[in-house]
Amino acid sequence: MEYISTRGSAEALDFEGATLAGLASDGGLYLPREWPSFAPEEIAAMAGLPYAQLAAKIMAPFVGGSLSADELLALCEEAYGRFSHKAVTPLAQLDEQQWLLELFHGPTLAFKDVALQLLGLFFENFLSRRKSNLTIVGATSGDTGSAAIDAVAGREGIDIFMLHPAGRISDVQRRQMTTVRAPNVYNIAMDGSFDDAQAMVKRMFGDADVTGRFNIGAVNSINWARLMAQVVYYFAAALQLGSPACKVAFSVPTGNFGDVFAGYVAAQMGLPIERLIVATNVNDILHRAISDGDYSAGEVTPTVAPSMDIQVSSNFERLLFDCGGRDGDAMAEQMRAFEASKAMQLTNAQREGAAKLFTSSRTDGEQLSQTLRWAHENAGQVLDPHTAIGLHAALEAQIDPAIPVVTLATAHPAKFRDAVERAIGQRPALPARVGDLFAREEAYDELPGTYEAVRDYVTSRATPAN
Numbered sequence: 001m002e003y004i005s006t007r008g009s010a011e012a013l014d015f016e017g018a019t020l021a022g023l024a025s026d027g028g029l030y031l032p033r034e035w036p037s038f039a040p041e042e043i044a045a046m047a048g049l050p051y052a053q054l055a056a057k058i059m060a061p062f063v064g065g066s067l068s069a070d071e072l073l074a075l076c077e078e079a080y081g082r083f084s085h086k087a088v089t090p091l092a093q094l095d096e097q098q099w100l101l102e103l104f105h106g107p108t109l110a111f112k113d114v115a116l117q118l119l120g121l122f123f124e125n126f127l128s129r130r131k132s133n134l135t136i137v138g139a140t141s142g143d144t145g146s147a148a149i150d151a152v153a154g155r156e157g158i159d160i161f162m163l164h165p166a167g168r169i170s171d172v173q174r175r176q177m178t179t180v181r182a183p184n185v186y187n188i189a190m191d192g193s194f195d196d197a198q199a200m201v202k203r204m205f206g207d208a209d210v211t212g213r214f215n216i217g218a219v220n221s222i223n224w225a226r227l228m229a230q231v232v233y234y235f236a237a238a239l240q241l242g243s244p245a246c247k248v249a250f251s252v253p254t255g256n257f258g259d260v261f262a263g264y265v266a267a268q269m270g271l272p273i274e275r276l277i278v279a280t281n282v283n284d285i286l287h288r289a290i291s292d293g294d295y296s297a298g299e300v301t302p303t304v305a306p307s308m309d310i311q312v313s314s315n316f317e318r319l320l321f322d323c324g325g326r327d328g329d330a331m332a333e334q335m336r337a338f339e340a341s342k343a344m345q346l347t348n349a350q351r352e353g354a355a356k357l358f359t360s361s362r363t364d365g366e367q368l369s370q371t372l373r374w375a376h377e378n379a380g381q382v383l384d385p386h387t388a389i390g391l392h393a394a395l396e397a398q399i400d401p402a403i404p405v406v407t408l409a410t411a412h413p414a415k416f417r418d419a420v421e422r423a424i425g426q427r428p429a430l431p432a433r434v435g436d437l438f439a440r441e442e443a444y445d446e447l448p449g450t451y452e453a454v455r456d457y458v459t460s461r462a463t464p465a466n
């Protein structure tokens with residue numbers, strides 16, 4: 001399979017190349033040149049497969065010649081063997097129509113583990129073949145940092161430098177990063193906000209002095225391999241609910257549009273998806289874009305669902321490109337204008353293409369608390385705040401009662417204990433697998449918020465490309 005950039009001018013790469021590159025050299029995002037698809041009989045034959053085998057089957061056409069079928073299966077078995085539930089992403093039933101897809105059984109309690117555990121293994125495999133080293137530099141407001149660190153700690157050929165805004169993430173989130181003790185893991189508490197940290201990282205990707213000596217890599221959801229791994233659980237859930245003989249709708253708590261775009265990919269591959277509901281909090285740029293074509297960024301409002309507190313959704317470009325006729329030059333032009341003015345209108349083709357599958361909804365703080373209480377009282381389920389936003393959107397979506405609606409449960413409630421306790425008066429316990437988090441020793445370095453300090457820290461510790 002070949003991967004092309006949404007902005008049309010970067011060279012096409014194979015799966016291995018696209019995975020190691022992250023962002024395309026023209027600033028675009030990689031997508032497969034065409035969507036592979038499965039016939040209904042092929043999908044029906046996947047029912048009942050163990051998760052790792054299902055994953056290997058669904059990802060095989062995307063991985064192409066970069067790994068053999070046996071190699072891919074072995075990596076899936078290793079990655080998903082680290083989950084605490086045998087089904088990896090089990091379903092829970094809330095009422096006659098509503099279901100939860102539990103994506104938080106990985107090591108760091110959020111859905112990002114599903115893709116990052118596998119991405120860490122892809123990196124290690126491809127780097128050992130090329131005999132080269134990768135320096136991952138990232139900024140995190142919480143969940144991505146811990147999942148990425150857990151996925152690459154101790155792996156050959158990789159160093160990871162993760163910046164977090166000092167004092168601005170939860171204790172659980174910080175400890176999940178800083179208590180991982182491995183010689184290739186560097187945690188940095190930086191003075192400033194998440195946006196400041198993110199700006200440092202972007203600057204480093206464009207600093208020829210750094211990129212000339214080191215292979216700088218990305219672990220955020222601009223990396224195609226992450227989205228690909230997330231396609232699998234849409235199939236897993238739909239198969240359990242009777243697909244391909246019947247349709248299923250999904251409601252997805254959305255920030256960067258990575259998770260819900262994976263659902264779009266599943267539909268392109270032949271999974272009969274009735275609808276994808278894009279659930280946002282009050283940071284509702286995607287709700288405005290999908291409901292009336294207005295994609296314009298404002299200020300970020302901090303909420304109790306911090307992983308959805310974004311104004312610009314990087315993966316939305318992938319949908320606009322695919323629905324807009326896959327015209328790289330036009331996409332590059334549209335994104336240049338957006339980057340200058342922070343606002344754009346979707347074209348008619350983009351709006352109509354999106355409307356075939358997507359609807360959207362916005363949930364405020366009061367609705368979120370009510371939904372946490374509803375799930376607790378009616379189904380005995382303690383949800384995390386992100387999941388509650390997804391469920392609120394699902395409950396008001398008015399889907400045909402014969403069609404099951406699956407809300408993606410993106411984090412374990414213990415990760416956001418304070419907000420959950422305020423709503424339902426009960427404090428979720430940390431699962432046994434992370435139970436000693438507060439007894440473990442932390443290690444991190446504090447840096448001032450200047451580019452020079454961060455650059456010198458990274459370049460004096462990272463391993464050169466080869």
Ligand SMILES: *Cc1c(COP(=O)(O)O)cnc(C)c1O
Nearest residue numbers: 143255256257258259307410411
């Ligand atoms: C990252 C994250 C999201 C948002 O996912 P996107 O792929 O960025 O849309 C939602 N919920 C939780 C708990 C997350 O960690």
